[in-house]
Amino acid sequence: MATATTSTAATTAGPPVRKPAGVASRITGALSRTSLQIILAVIAIAWMVPVFGLLIASLRTASDNSASGWWNAITHWHQLTFSSYSKLLQNDTIQHSIANTFFITIPTTVLVVFIAAMAGYAFAWVRFPGRDVIFLVVVCLLVVPLQMALIPVARLFDAVNLFGKIPGVVLFHVAFGLPFAIFLLRNFFAGIPGELMEAARLDGASELTIFFRVVLPLGLPAIASLAIFQFLWVWNDLLVALVFAGPESAPLTVAIQQQTRQFGSNIDVIAPGAFLTMIVPLIVFFGFQRYFVQGLLAGSTK
């Protein structure tokens, strides 16, 4: 229906005369600005309500949660309490896992950013044999499912006594974070005008000086995006930690996952725990949304 009228409407000249078009266009036509605003507002709220529900559920006791839905607390404010949180935070395993999350996430982020910045610079501006081929390999590695590496690396780590330890988890994350990181930074660094580097070379600057004085300052936005991405990726990881972390090195995600098998009866651990894992990413997201989006756009392949 719509297609039949389209061609005529498109070819007939004479601006203000609107042809009655197909059903679809009449629907969009009827969508006035106000109704569009209302629809989008409803969608936006609907998108946030589930998380709000988790927040409220985490602030109610287990018995309240098993008796009625979280929305009942909206009319019964007295149900809200921090008791689940304080109980959770006094739990040794949880305390330990929160520390582990930081011990895994921060070194990984620093290492990935550092190595990728150097490699990105090398791939962009240093001539060495096989450079382009190696970089193409890196591009291909971007999409390799990490399932491909779980079994061999587990054996490797077992052999060198890294299995079940934090350094092992960090190493694995670094290895699988690097292709994306190098890809992102190389592309950004390649966009830096070459004259700047030539001028520095003429002034007698070494490659290292150029890297620290020219490339790093100019590449700061890309590095910020990368750091945020890498941080969130590792913070939110479950699979890698599930395989490579032992009971002593498990991060918060693993600790919560282990509670989900008895979902209903452990809700007073799961709900506040899940909300705890969300807080840091949410702060990072709302604080650095611009860099987050940039990183996403620059490397939307991962």
Added chain:
Amino acid sequence: MLLLGALVLYPIFFTIWRSLFDAAGSGFVGIDNYKSMFTRPDTLRAIQNNAIWLVFAPTLATIFGLFFAVLTERISWSRAFKAAVFFPMAVSMLASGVVWRLVYDQEPELGLGNALVQGVVHVFRPPGDYAGARPSQPDQLAPGGGAYTTRQAVPPGQSVDLGLIAIPPAELPKEPQRAQAPPAGGDPTSLRGTVWLDFTRGGGGKRGEIDPTEMGLPDVKVEALAGDKVVATDTTNGSGAFELKDLSQGSSYRVRLADSNFRPPYGGFYWLGPTLVTPAIIFVFLWIWAGFAMVVIAAGLSALPREVLEAARVDGASEWQVFRRVTVPLLMPVIIVVLVTLAINVLKIFDLVLVIPPGSSQSSANVLALEMWRVSFGGGLNQGLGSAVAVFLFALVLPAMIFNFRRFRAEQR
């Protein structure tokens, strides 16, 4: 580079090699692991589910994202809208899984999803006031189709008193009135009677008789039947009395308490049951990734030449035509990148499927990435089969890898 070689490149070849060996890793079995991958019910189910995921999840997320991106161009608070739809991207799939596990709780009292479904259904099919009630004298009233009908037909002019029991206190009227038997005599063309709770609190009272403290049941829908046809209806008043009018003298009628009185509240969907669990998890994926599609497409949109869109509008094309004929074709390269990215992510989906389904429907929701973990680490301990599953996943991602490779080469020229 050494790290990449040791932890990424070398494992690829090792895993391919390992997939040709048995569970212990000592016996060479050739392609047996691949054979069993396509015959074991668990892995087969995972392959099927991955196919469902691959068909629906990327396309739906892209369509959502495309519409959001285009529609937000016309509102002034598009930044706030984008943040609201986009933020799930920042949160772990584990936490998202927990969030939605709460939404999908089967009890409408507990899960938001079924609470909404129940609310909507109840607007059109309200639950009865007396769900679960039974007649106090089963030989007087016969069950059938959710309703209760008198076994015997009654001529007009007479009265019928119908006792009910097993009504939970919560369903009782707030201001109960004493039940009263209708006075004798009256209009010879109408059938009168009382519906009452045939139960005396604290014991005592007689079955089938309206005892002094027993109360009438208001708002019960009562029908008179001639054969199977409803010829008169009435609703009981505060003291449970009804009057079915305008019946013909000489014939007799059966009296029915309509099924709508006893209809139980709508129970909602079994979201996480075997049939709905995969669509339910795909919906969570959409909740997370529609924001990604929206942001990438919106960036593509802002790079479009505005003159082309304006020219089409000036030529009299409607908004929908501009969208279909101009915007979407121009955005096609971006849309394809989004689709490929989402497809890669869909193949690797793991956390959501591990967290959302309860134990009973875990196997119905199974996907390859989860099965790979389960077989090799989570109790299965068959790393030969696990390797084969990983290689299969890798093979599925290869087209995307080639796509990226080509795109990158093209950009370099």
